[in-house]
Amino acid sequence: MTRQKILITGASSGLGAGMARSFAAKGRDLALCARRTERLDELKAELSQQYPGITVAVAALDVNDHEQVPKVFGELSDELGCLDRVIVNAGIGKGARLGSGKVWANKATLETNLVAALVQIETALEMFAKSGSGHLVLISSVLGARGVPGVKASYAASKAGMRSLGESLRAEYRRGPIKVSVIEPGYIESEMTARSNSTLFMVDNATGVKALVDAIEREPGRAAVPWWPWAPLVQLMRILPPPLTKFFA
Numbered sequence: 509m510t511r512q513k514i515l516i517t518g519a520s521s522g523l524g525a526g527m528a529r530s531f532a533a534k535g536r537d538l539a540l541c542a543r544r545t546e547r548l549d550e551l552k553a554e555l556s557q558q559y560p561g562i563t564v565a566v567a568a569l570d571v572n573d574h575e576q577v578p579k580v581f582g583e584l585s586d587e588l589g590c591l592d593r594v595i596v597n598a599g600i601g602k603g604a605r606l607g608s609g610k611v612w613a614n615k616a617t618l619e620t621n622l623v624a625a626l627v628q629i630e631t632a633l634e635m636f637a638k639s640g641s642g643h644l645v646l647i648s649s650v651l652g653a654r655g656v657p658g659v660k661a662s663y664a665a666s667k668a669g670m671r672s673l674g675e676s677l678r679a680e681y682r683r684g685p686i687k688v689s690v691i692e693p694g695y696i697e698s699e700m701t702a703r704s705n706s707t708l709f710m711v712d713n714a715t716g717v718k719a720l721v722d723a724i725e726r727e728p729g730r731a732a733v734p735w736w737p738w739a740p741l742v743q744l745m746r747i748l749p750p751p752l753t754k755f756f757a
């Protein structure tokens with residue numbers, strides 16, 4: 509089944525913008541949102557020029573403004589006619605070692621990556637329930653597999669929470685009509701990874717986005733991307749003694 513009308517949150521940079529370019533190249537119509545609207549306008553101009561046959565709708569959205577999420581999703585859906593796939597991608601990588609006194613950083617990450625993701629999930633499910641079908645994609649992380657020491661503890665918790673919500677939904681909708689995929693990227697070049705010290709098996713944006721989009725199109729229950737080396741490494745992470753998880757963070 510081709511999911512023609514795709515909404516992506518956090519589409520102004522990194523994986524979100526990369527996925528938008530990749531789906532546009534496949535002829536899909538796009539609804540793109542983020543806070544930096546000038547980036548979205550530039551992306552819309554680029555895609556509309558390159559692929560004149562597709563529709564690209566853009567909107568300002570801070571996912572932490574919970575009342576705005578259903579409003580903006582609804583407006584974008586109206587502009588495209590409906591939504592066949594929603595990719596919950598907006599996220600941040602702020603964080604501090606637990607107990608270091610910077611609760612604001614850890615709280616911000618859990619609020620954006622998990623609480624705001626929940627609001628996007630609830631909104632997408634309501635829309636899909638009305639239209640009768642849809643594909644919900646949750647961009648988690650390989651770090652959702654295990655708790656890690658240091659500055660990424662709350663980030664890992666936020667992504668584990670997302671993975672858990674995805675698992676619950678897969679049980680909830682095991683007979684359809686809504687499909688749910690949890691995608692767990694390894695390290696892929698983006699603005700987020702540019703601000704981080706972790707480069708473990710890092711791939712460039714184009715390689716990572718291709719793996720991401722190929723996985724999304726297969727509509728798996730869950731997938732680590734790129735498959736190599738991350739699918740086996742995620743299995744390894746689950747059984748490692750806690751102190752050794754630091755090598756992945």
Ligand SMILES: NC(=O)c1ccc[n+]([C@@H]2O[C@H](COP(=O)([O-])OP(=O)(O)OC[C@H]3O[C@@H](n4cnc5c(N)ncnc54)[C@H](OP(=O)(O)O)[C@@H]3O)[C@@H](O)[C@H]2O)c1
Binds near residue numbers: 544570697698
């Ligand atoms: N790159 C990786 O290696 C990697 C690995 C695993 C998982 N991920 C996940 O992939 C997703 C995308 O990250 P990225 O690597 O592409 O980072 P990025 O380049 O920093 O992009 C993050 C995107 O999220 C948006 N965003 C952040 N806070 C937002 C808010 N409050 N409201 C709306 N949009 C918001 C940003 O847009 P504005 O600032 O314009 O709002 C931006 O478009 C994240 O969920 C991240 O956790 C990335």
